[in-house]
Amino acid sequence: MAKPKRETFEPHEDYGFFGPGSVVWKVWSYPTAPTVGFQRAVVVEELDPPLVAAVHATQGIYRRARTRYDRTLKYFAMVAFAGTRQVCKAADILVKVHSKAIGRLPYGEGTYDANDPDSQLWIQLTGWHSILYAYEKYGPGKLTAEEEKEYWEACAVAAELQTCSPDTVPRSREGVRAYFEQMRPKLSASPIARQAMHHLLRTELVLPPVPRWARPASLVVARAQRIATIATLPRWMRELAGIRQSRALDALIVPVMKASFALAHLHPRIELALLGLISPSTVPVVAPVKLGIPPVNAEVLTPAQARERHGYAKPADAHLEFRARQATRVFGEGQQPSDQGLIESQEVLGPLT
Structure with missing residues (x-):
């Protein structure tokens, strides 16, 4: 496992939307973030x-x-660490990617649209909540009251890069809990939901191929992360999805993962090498932060400032004609949506295969 060298990576154009000293960089740069x-x-x-x-x-x-x-x-990772031009471009193309994910609900009446603000809010809050939850459970522990306030304010800033409104983002842990309680009656462990959840818990699927002699170690790592992730799920959610795990395993995995993540966090090059195993495309995004490579411009922008400077529309207003054509293809003509956005996204988000 080669350790990435500082000179390998290009600096970001600026500090992005958060910057050094922010609680976002503190939480999202810990090895619990890209894993559990x-x-x-x-x-x-x-x-x-x-x-x-x-x-x-x-x-x-x-x-x-x-x-x-x-x-x-x-x-x-780009939202948390990359330069604002790069993030705006990624957020813009993601709207086109999501325009492909439209159709009729397979269970019950109604339609779905990945660009729907409610769906985007759900993704935003489950993501930011889960990253913080893992940091607290398997990392350094709880944030201070001031840090937590900053964290949820930052979550609202990041929401400006989605099609949802930042006004809908709770600004406290209590508000986030209230949101999830509000969502709970709407959640459903349908057959396709159970299938997806169980599939996504198979950590081995995202690990790279290894020589035969290394497979037992790879499977141990995958199994440990699976146990650790399940241990973060509330009991009602596990029962809903048919996920089984004993309370003993829930407890035993905590010291194991805390020690493992603490060891990985001792040296940034080790962290980057490990990150490269599960997400090679993410390494150039995180490396300038982990290795202390200063940006070209030492400034932090707001999403509004970045959009004005780099010439991008708000995600909610982006590619409206293209999205309308996709809807016509699917709902009006009964055809499959175009893959155009997915194809274009490879330049920004990495290859599809």
Whole structure:
């Protein structure tokens, strides 16, 4: 496992939307984020009927599990760490990618649209909540009251890069809990949701191929992360999805993972090498932060400032004609949506295969 060198990576154009000293960089740069935190997020998301309908229709998590994990993790890392031009471009193309994920709900009446603000809010909050939850459970522990306030304010800033409104983002832990309680009656462990959740808990699917002699160690790592992720899920959610794990395993995995993540966090090059195993596309995004490579411009922008400077529309207003054509193809003509956005996204988010 080669350790990445400082001179390998290009500096970001600026500090992005948060910058050094921010609680976002503190939490999202800890090794719990791309592992347990991110896995928890994508598993929990599947309980939302419109979201899992979109996931099931595209079949990306089944056909290309490793690249899907890699591309999605890269996007979230870009929001946290990358320069504002790069993030605005990624957010813009993601609207076109999501325009493909539209259709009729397979269970019950209604339609789904991955660009729907409610679906985007669900993704935003499950992601940010899961990253923080993993950091607290398997990392350094709880944030201070001031840090937590900053964290949820930052979550609202990041929401400006989605089609949802930042005004809908809770600004406290209590507000986030209230949101999840509000969502709970709407969640459903349908057959496709259960299938997706169990599939996404198979950590081995996102690990790279290894020589035969290394397979037992790889399976141990995958199994440990699976146990750790399940241990973060509330009991009612596990019962809903048919996920079984003893309370003993829930307790025993905590010291194991805390020690493992603490060791990985001792040296940034080790962290980057490990990150490269699960998400190689994310390494160039995180490396300048981990290795202390200063940006070209030492400034932090707001999303509004970045859009004005770089010439991008708000995601909610982006590509409206293209999205309308996609809807006409699917609902009016009974055809499959265009893959144009998905194809274009490879330049920004990485290859599909």
